[in-house]
Amino acid sequence: QVQLQQSGPGLVKPSQTLSVTCAISGDSVTNNIAAWNWIRQSPSRGLEWLGRTYYRSKWGYDYAGSVSSRMTINVDTANNQFSLQLNSMTPEDMAVYYCARTLSQRGANYFDFWGQGTLVTVSS
């Protein structure tokens, strides 16, 4: 059974960088049929897909236009985890952030396993 365990601070100051990590068990971040995604949920924006990474002989990345200039996904193969970095945080970025898996190689880009969520507050 795949499990995704998130970790990261719940409070970020305006203009600073959010970093959330998703540790994978029961699968590998290098699984060449999977993709590893970040999604956030807020009352104002609902569920919003932010981006993904996947390994197909080399690493690939896709980002939503709304965050592409501020977001980076990093991969740590040694610890089988991936992380989200979102720069220049503002109160509009306050949300619950989730990591989730898709089996993209099969076109199955629905989210079959989710992390527990990280509530992020932006405040000085």
Place this chain on the structure above:
Amino acid sequence: DVVMTQSPESLTVSLGEGVTINCKSSQSVLSSSNNKNNLAWYQQKPGQSPKLLISWASIRESGVPDRFSGSGSGTDFTLTISSLQAEDVAVYYCQQYSRIPWTFGQGTKLEIK
């Protein structure tokens, strides 16, 4: 981006009654390569992460009760609960995975009368 619109936004139903939730996409999510609809449904209970119920518009995930069913094609989809149980109280979301960025409906809140 593909816009997903759900209706109704909320509904209150008696135990044992049927429930229908609609989802409409701004573009067809039917794949020409495999003739499948790239549409999923999720259930989210308070304080929990969304849970996948249905993929490919009509394929129930393992362990999902058979009172849940999905139908539709192209741009119009339906999630049906045949007989509402107390544990079905949740918010339900549709999601298209036809085109990046993957997008979700705004959710339908289901409550018990």
